[in-house]
Amino acid sequence: MNLAIVIVIAAALALGIILRLAVTQSLQARRSTDLAVSIRPIDIEAFRNLINPAEDEYLRCRLPANHFRGVRRERLRAMAAYVHVAASNAAALVRVGEAALASGDARVAEAAQQLVNDALLLRRNTTVALARIYLALAWPNSGFAAVRVVERYERVSGTAMLLGRLQNPALPVRLSVRL
Amino acid sequence: MLQPHSLLWHYLWIGPQVLQGVLALFLWRRGVYRFFPFFFAYLIFGAAEQFTLYTMDVLPSVSTEAFWKAFWAGSIIEGAIKFGVIGELFFHLLRSRPAIAKLGSRLISGAGAAFVLLAVAAAAYTPMAHRQVLISRAHVLLQSSYVVDCGLALFLFLFAAHFKLIWNHQAFGIALGFGIVWCEHMAAWALSANGAWLEKSYLLDFVNTATYHLCVLIWFYYLLVPQKSATTSAVSLPENNLDIWNRELERLLHQ
16 A cells, blocks of 8 residues: 555656646747847856866865865866856757757758757756766765866857857857956 | 446546547548557557457456456557557657767666666565456556556656757647656556555546546647647847857867
């Protein structure tokens, strides 16, 4: 009987999640405007500094072990904040790309398909990177590299710019900020 | 009214199957079956299976054992077709997204294996609630089957939501219908298999058949009513700083 109760609760939770996601999906499919507005620019150079292994090595040599762990955790938290924004931008770009896929212009559709693919890869990489960052937070002395996220972000940015130019040459996209 | 063999009981068992047959006919005439062959097979097999079981149930000459043997055979074949439907829905979700196709295939295989293990563990802990072994095991079989189906349906929705994928209108309708009915069936068959409400187990039949009726109506809406065109106007883009971005990119590339 206990097993039945557990399964019934699990079923109710699963049903609630499915219905909630279904409603969100329906609303998302109807609302494709103002997507690009939700894109937040990222200071890619600052992020690159944060993930630079040489900087970590420098701090490791200069600081006492316990102090280094504290600093490393702070840097990892900052890194996680950047990756969260990159993930959220990737999600917005997937939707921008999917909305543009229906375009009658073959060049726009091609750029949109490229954008969707790149943004999905970025989204995948940010998920993996976040998992590694949180792991590193628990184990600050371990090595960590999020270089692929940066590379992917740059590539997605390039594709988004191309799509922006094709759709509206007067209003290009802003995905990063200058230092 | 909520009694076995009442008018409502007959309607809820047969009504959805008639609608399901009509839906299969429409899908055939409109050529939609080519995009969802497993779902089409499910509609036809499901309707045929339930008509057979209904006939066997109302005919006094058919023994209880024969009914449950047919029930067993039908459930196994239907279970296999449902796995095909899940694969089909996942294929539609990833078809135009090669960037995550490999990851998606690995994840759904892993999730499937995990849910099968969970279902086996749940089955191992399920007591023999019914005097007849054939009936008890049939309930456990369905409990296990729906644990896997419900888990995979949940995985499909979570995967699509995580990557912000927009479902195809028809695939979304099929997934939503199955998602609702599989969750409800998982709970109902778990109650049956564990002997809850043993005296009033026919009430679970009403819940099961009514939910399935709702599910068929959802399929009717999503598969036959044309999709309202989404906003496809040019996406408004934020203000210009492409020049700065280009300069930054060039600087990064030349480091």
